[in-house]
Amino acid sequence: MPTLDRHDAVFVLDLGASDNRFHPDWMTSINALLDEVEKGDEPCALVTTATGKIWSNGLDLEWLGEHPEQFATYITAVHALLARFLSLPMVTVAALQGHTFAAGAMLSLCHDLRVMRADRGYWCLPEADINIPFSVGMSALIQSRLTPPAAHEAMVTARRFGGLDAYAKQIVDEAVTEPEVRARAMALAQQHAAKAGPALRTIKTRMYADALAKLRAEDGSVAEPQLFRA
Numbered sequence: 001m002p003t004l005d006r007h008d009a010v011f012v013l014d015l016g017a018s019d020n021r022f023h024p025d026w027m028t029s030i031n032a033l034l035d036e037v038e039k040g041d042e043p044c045a046l047v048t049t050a051t052g053k054i055w056s057n058g059l060d061l062e063w064l065g066e067h068p069e070q071f072a073t074y075i076t077a078v079h080a081l082l083a084r085f086l087s088l089p090m091v092t093v094a095a096l097q098g099h100t101f102a103a104g105a106m107l108s109l110c111h112d113l114r115v116m117r118a119d120r121g122y123w124c125l126p127e128a129d130i131n132i133p134f135s136v137g138m139s140a141l142i143q144s145r146l147t148p149p150a151a152h153e154a155m156v157t158a159r160r161f162g163g164l165d166a167y168a169k170q171i172v173d174e175a176v177t178e179p180e181v182r183a184r185a186m187a188l189a190q191q192h193a194a195k196a197g198p199a200l201r202t203i204k205t206r207m208y209a210d211a212l213a214k215l216r217a218e219d220g221s222v223a224e225p226q227l228f229r230a
Contacts, residue, residue, distance in 0.1 A: 056104025
């Protein structure tokens with residue numbers, strides 16, 4: 001399960017050591033830890049990382065297939081978590097030490113900065129390959145955070161981007177060796193910790209107003225549940 005640590009002004013959210021899929025309990029835990037991050041008013045920043053070869057593999061399709069009656073509630077919760085990360089009142093850095101797929105890749109895009117391992121691991125939006133359409137809110141999020149050519153390639157071709165390719169396409173901000181991923185993310189977060197506060201939240205909510213509105217307005221009832229099953 002996710003854990004939270006702090007080093008000076010930098011909170012470190014570890015998503016876990018498994019596939020880190022968006023299981024309802026996992027999302028509840030993440031939201032509780034974000035409550036801890038947001039409850040103070042001192043300068044701070046957030047680094048989101050994971051342990052092992054996976055950062056996040058996205059939606060928990062197995063759980064969703066077993067609980068189809070909860071589809072709308074589940075997708076609404078996913079949208080809400082993405083919107084929360086996108087509008088956090090502090091600088092956020094995703095330290096991508098491993099595979100980052102589907103909704104996990106979308107979660108990485110909700111961070112202000114991304115540092116990815118250069119030599120191993122992929123960043124990928126595989127929805128076109130697994131016949132799952134992006135929701136309106138997810139589409140708006142991706143297109144708000146990537147250049148048009150990168151968004152098109154990632155969404156339409158489901159290409160797996162290695163660290164250096166992701167950096168070349170401006171999907172991530174830096175591609176470094178594995179030992180440097182967390183350290184570099186921590187350094188970037190510390191550098192921007194003093195920016196935390198209501199003004200930064202306002203800047204983000206105005207900058208990403210369209211994506212946030214679509215994520216918050218759209219619930220699971222607008223999509224067909226069968227399209228989200230493996």
